Amino acid sequence: MAERRALGLPARPGWKQHRICRTKTVGAPRVNENTPVIQARNLDLTFETNDGPIHALQDVSLDIMKGDFVSFIGPSGCGKTTFLRVIAALEEPTGGTVTVNGMTPDEARRARAYGYVFQAAGLYPWRTIEGNIRLPLEIMGFERPEMRERIDRVLQLVDLEGFGKKFPWQLSGGMQQRASIARALAFDADILLMDEPFGALDEIVRDHLNEQLLRLWDKTSKTIGFVTHSIPEAVYLSTRIVVMSPRPGRITDVIENTLPRDRPLDIRDTPEFLEIAHRVREGLRAGHAYED
Numbered sequence: 001m002a003e004r005r006a007l008g009l010p011a012r013p014g015w016k017q018h019r020i021c022r023t024k025t026v027g028a029p030r031v032n033e034n035t036p037v038i039q040a041r042n043l044d045l046t047f048e049t050n051d052g053p054i055h056a057l058q059d060v061s062l063d064i065m066k067g068d069f070v071s072f073i074g075p076s077g078c079g080k081t082t083f084l085r086v087i088a089a090l091e092e093p094t095g096g097t098v099t100v101n102g103m104t105p106d107e108a109r110r111a112r113a114y115g116y117v118f119q120a121a122g123l124y125p126w127r128t129i130e131g132n133i134r135l136p137l138e139i140m141g142f143e144r145p146e147m148r149e150r151i152d153r154v155l156q157l158v159d160l161e162g163f164g165k166k167f168p169w170q171l172s173g174g175m176q177q178r179a180s181i182a183r184a185l186a187f188d189a190d191i192l193l194m195d196e197p198f199g200a201l202d203e204i205v206r207d208h209l210n211e212q213l214l215r216l217w218d219k220t221s222k223t224i225g226f227v228t229h230s231i232p233e234a235v236y237l238s239t240r241i242v243v244m245s246p247r248p249g250r251i252t253d254v255i256e257n258t259l260p261r262d263r264p265l266d267i268r269d270t271p272e273f274l275e276i277a278h279r280v281r282e283g284l285r286a287g288h289a290y291e292d
């Protein structure tokens, strides 16, 4: 249900929901060049469960600037997904604040400030690839010619020209994930939130999609928040790597990536790359040691 909201789709009947706004934009971004696109201050989130409270986020503060590619890495349960979901207004923090383009997360969701890509492609099997991409655009009330233009543009961006009339089951897992990215890009939001989008894919496909994503980021200058378990993926893609640690979920290190923006895959064999990867690994280890 929350996933449907993030895609701009209506909740199923009977679900408590925020009203879906059908206009294209509600409220202009209230930021200038020097203001962070995403700003989290002392975020706290405790889930109340039958087994007691779970402190998923503790005192999380972070600024993400326009055009940043920020990866979140850390062991299972350290709050990576929860943090992304708070930014996307899919979870309500129990403390602290977060702004997206100067708005509350909920205002930002209504203003279509971000696209969200989930771990699984989550395409509707009875709709074609085009139909899947078109669905949120229909709900948002775009005119037909504009929908057509947007669908063609995003299919081209993710290298799926000619596949619009296919159904999801006719595409490989990697292509389905690209279609899911195309759907998130169709609103043309400046921010893309991606929750471990390539986790289920094999290494070769993942490498290819990493390259494509980097190219897409370069072409579109979007701001990207990206959850991953993979150190090489985080180092290859990001401008900054946020290392997190569990129980309670918190940020333990923020690593600036000094690699050039132009990154062929074999940059992963260079001493510079390995040095940054080493620092990420040390950060992850330190987070674990803290628990013992």
Ligand SMILES: Nc1ncnc2c1ncn2[C@@H]1O[C@H](COP(=O)(O)OP(=O)(O)OP(=O)(O)O)[C@@H](O)[C@H]1O
Binding pocket: 047, 048, 049, 054, 055, 056, 074, 075, 076, 077, 078, 079, 080, 081, 082, 083, 249
């Ligand atoms: N809706 C929820 N209700 C209760 N507990 C939750 C809920 N969502 C997440 N949690 C708990 O909060 C903690 C952080 O979860 P989260 O999914 O954010 O971690 P993660 O770092 O993304 O993990 P993974 O890498 O396994 O996806 C975990 O202990 C998880 O069990």
